[in-house]
Amino acid sequence: MMNNVKTYLAGIRTTQITPKCPKCRKYYVGYPALSREDNETEICPECGVKEAILCYLRNRKPV
């Protein structure tokens, strides 16, 4: 019984899609973020946040 559950969970883990982020070249789980550079490249959520911050800083005009 316990072994069956373990095998079942292992099966889920191996069949789960782990996309690779083209920016940091790391595998990630969860929903990808859309790159702001071309609006079609899927990157990891971590890079998505970084791009958002960079975009904000770039667009911020120095007073």
Ligand SMILES: [Zn+2]
């Ligand atoms: Zn990344």
